Amino acid sequence: MRATIMYGPGDVRIENVPDAQIKEPTDAVIRIIRACICGSDLWPYRGYNEFDENGQPMGHEAIGVVEEIGSDVHHIKVGDVVAMPFAFSDGTCPHCQAGIHTSCLHGGFFGNPQVGGAQAEALRIPQADGTLVTLPGGNDDALIPALLTLTDVMATGHHAAVTAQVAAGKTVAVVGDGAVGLCGVIAAKRLGAEQIIIMGRHDDRIALAKDFGATDVVSERGEEAWEHVRKLTNGLGVHSVLECVGSDLSMQTALNIARPGGAIGRVGVPHDVNIPAAAPTFFRNLTISGGPAPVRAYIEDLIPDVLEGKIQPGRVFDQTVSLEDVPAGYKAMDERQSIKVMVTP
């Protein structure tokens, strides 16, 4: 089968690899209907992450059709249209039961030599019963983009909002106007935020953020941005910050625009980030939370809003490529010519 393999920064190739197949009785194999390229795929593409030099299979978000199941799979059936969260999980261990599926005792992540990646024709899914979510409307072309976002970016934006304690009437800032930040705006709006400040500098993304419910825009960087946010909030700062980047600059911004007692929900994988222990964190009673989104815990809650059209996170896709054109998709996202690229294998 054909699959996407990264060999080095900027070096993404579509290659023939052995067909995905069942290895464990709890596995399933899915044929990928839609996959996508993630902002986090750009970290290794830009040389910021270590990865397997023998070639790293890429992709961790997909909707697919179940082609085969192992002998110990009982809830997923061949032919089901399913969503595949970026992490696999058994759904039964204490951490899954507590809603932290990304720390499943028998879990792991997609997009590596051990498990394979979703930017491919097919993929083996470990812990299929726990991992996969059967999708009503999963074969409705109009709904697929939005459903696809539930496997990562929309659920990740939601996680940022939940861990930032967004609630009705609160004042919220979203740091980052990438696909996750834009989904964070949707999530904040959905949870009842009164004021939603999008912090970003790209016109097309800002326009989409406004469509999604952003009430204010802050395009400065560093201390000028902090001042602007304070001005927009009567000098108080925001209750909730969704930190959707993972850089030190974005984290310092988050810490400095949160009001005392405020919360930061961070979902950008941290790269060289410093969290000061005393000021402003401790002395302002800030809460720092977040991490890899336990997508599996949220996906079923979010599906109805997608099916009813209440949220339209599928709009973050502004380009679609075939599997063979995935390298061009990486380039487009790297050069910010695209917010998020969908892949049709």
Next chain:
Amino acid sequence: MRATIMYGPGDVRIENVPDAQIKEPTDAVIRIIRACICGSDLWPYRGYNEFDENGQPMGHEAIGVVEEIGSDVHHIKVGDVVAMPFAFSDGTCPHCQAGIHTSCLHGGFFGNPQVGGAQAEALRIPQADGTLVTLPGGNDDALIPALLTLTDVMATGHHAAVTAQVAAGKTVAVVGDGAVGLCGVIAAKRLGAEQIIIMGRHDDRIALAKDFGATDVVSERGEEAWEHVRKLTNGLGVHSVLECVGSDLSMQTALNIARPGGAIGRVGVPHDVNIPAAAPTFFRNLTISGGPAPVRAYIEDLIPDVLEGKIQPGRVFDQTVSLEDVPAGYKAMDERQSIKVMVTP
């Protein structure tokens, strides 16, 4: 009047100072009935904090009788027996309304040249209406020690428990067996924790922690302590950690014994603490919260439990000294001959 002034590490003196008096119409002056020495007073005593070399008035916890009020004080009356939280606050600004009185827009802290300290015969109280809490039973000798703890250590232990998200059925670890840690045990028990692991190494304190509700004791340090906690929790770690010290060792312990999705409520003022941004914090979805306890937000909730004898935080006092003997009290706490010293001016 007589008051406690610190001139340098280990150099605490009782001196004549100008009488406390009204400066602002929102002030009151209280005569101190009981004060105490705080674990945080030991940081400058041991040379770990900068402070005013011209002499720093000490003490920030007291119960007193109102002797005089300014022209703009309306809710506190002369003769009231009152508790004085370690921070003053107006009670009306947005941060006070949100329960973060330690960040009051018109607030500040006791125990400095501007405001004076409570280890003294009398003290000026800024923002008296917002700051002071009139105490029922405040002149009952048997209740005074417990009520006195509400001005700092008991409310601080409670803040640690609240920000560590302690709730019914949860597994909790308390890092530190000082007065705040011991009150943290009380708070965790009061909030319904099922398992409470006290982490400390002093027999008298451990015995008190067990009386207060600790179910397990971990006396090792560093990685051995982490292993012991994991063993006590089926390898999972605890849901909630009350970090009641403020050292780097205690923080690393807190981070490494929390289970995925767990929360750390930190109330020990951080001294040279490193909070790693990625592992284990981000990848385990840990929540780091806490800060200076907004005592004023909690004190009225805790008073009924003290009056009914449901909680007995006054037991953390194991020594009482006169004002003239305050230097000996510092020495006793510094040498760990006393958990917490009460002062009777």
